[in-house]
Amino acid sequence: MSELTDCLQTPLPKLFDFPADISLPSDLVPWALDMFAANLIQADMQIREPRSGKQGSEITYFDQQDPASIERFRLGIQNAQPVHGSLALIDYCAGEGVVRDNADWAWQVYNTQFAQGLAKCHPMGNYLRASLWTSCGEHRYEAHCDLADGYLLHMGGHKRVRVWPVPKKYRRKVIFNHSDFEGRMSSEPIDFELKPGQILFIPSGAMHEVIAHGRQAAVSVSFHMGSPFPMLTLCAQLNRMVRGGEVSLPPYMIKTDKFNLYFFEPTHFIGKASGSDNGMPDELIKQLSGVLQSKHVDSKMMRRLLSNWWRLAMSRTIYQGPYPERV
Numbered sequence: 053m054s055e056l057t058d059c060l061q062t063p064l065p066k067l068f069d070f071p072a073d074i075s076l077p078s079d080l081v082p083w084a085l086d087m088f089a090a091n092l093i094q095a096d097m098q099i100r101e102p103r104s105g106k107q108g109s110e111i112t113y114f115d116q117q118d119p120a121s122i123e124r125f126r127l128g129i130q131n132a133q134p135v136h137g138s139l140a141l142i143d144y145c146a147g148e149g150v151v152r153d154n155a156d157w158a159w160q161v162y163n164t165q166f167a168q169g170l171a172k173c174h175p176m177g178n179y180l181r182a183s184l185w186t187s188c189g190e191h192r193y194e195a196h197c198d199l200a201d202g203y204l205l206h207m208g209g210h211k212r213v214r215v216w217p218v219p220k221k222y223r224r225k226v227i228f229n230h231s232d233f234e235g236r237m238s239s240e241p242i243d244f245e246l247k248p249g250q251i252l253f254i255p256s257g258a259m260h261e262v263i264a265h266g267r268q269a270a271v272s273v274s275f276h277m278g279s280p281f282p283m284l285t286l287c288a289q290l291n292r293m294v295r296g297g298e299v300s301l302p303p304y305m306i307k308t309d310k311f312n313l314y315f316f317e318p319t320h321f322i323g324k325a326s327g328s329d330n331g332m333p334d335e336l337i338k339q340l341s342g343v344l345q346s347k348h349v350d351s352k353m354m355r356r357l358l359s360n361w362w363r364l365a366m367s368r369t370i371y372q373g374p375y376p377e378r379v
């Protein structure tokens with residue numbers, strides 16, 4: 053297994069050098085700009101400008117419907133303005149997905165460096181998203197956290213990434229969301245001045261802020277991977293297993309925006325004691341049945357239902373990614 057994936061599901065950021073066998077696009081900035089030009093509609097491009105008459109700055113998004121936007125973005129990069137662009141290169145889950153044209157090298161990197169370790173760490177199914185990031189001119193990407201573990205392959209220019217390791221209180225939570233940015237920033241941050249050829253591991257749920265330094269375009273590709281399981285998806289799957297069960301979640305758990313979505317992480321419980329029937333480990337049953345509600349399913353039946361779900365999830369891939377199906 054690659055050394056890189058040894059840190060999956062660990063709480064601290066870590067810096068690596070590129071493995072010797074990694075191969076990347078040779079003409080980096082032109083390649084990145086061509087990717088944005090060829091996929092303008094799907095790209096996200098922005099510039100950070102001073103607020104007129106006020107302190108601070110605000111973000112203006114480039115119009116993705118306007119073909120001239122790519123020229124403005126290109127000029128921004130050339131003139132070291134605080135521009136920033138991102139574009140998904142790979143979306144892959146449960147054996148299905150899309151790799152963008154001219155991003156097959158990223159698929160190669162995934163296959164050689166990550167695929168095996170990811171499958172081993174997340175055997176109940178997992179997802180991968182690779183994204184291209186191109187920014188310049190002290191552009192600041194504000195502090196946020198991601199739903200899955202991330203590896204930032206830094207390929208050109210300079211970037212400072214400030215990471216707040218996940219505070220202990222969040223590491224212990226079985227059912228969690230990512231809404232409490234302030235609480236997640238209560239740990240002592242660590243700064244990484246990334247140079248080309250380095251890979252930064254950023255744990256899922258760890259807050260981080262990214263600044264592109266200097267006049268040269270900072271180009272990176274991130275690989276986010278894992279299996280955070282949405283509570284809403286669990287609920288929908290349980291309802292398909294028990295006719296008329298009407299299993300539901302408390303109202304605060306049914307929000308569907310990224311940072312208010314609730315998850316649990318099956319990976320943390322694989323191999324934990326689960327009685328004699330290979331059902332769901334007791335600790336997870338306790339936590340899940342503490343929030344799942346139903347007028348028709350009593351607590352004994354809920355335990356059985358959850359254990360049946362666990363056996364199903366262990367025997368075939370029912371993971372559909374971190375975004376829940378509509379229920």
Ligand SMILES: [Fe+2]
Nearest residue numbers: 196197198260
């Ligand atoms: Fe991020």
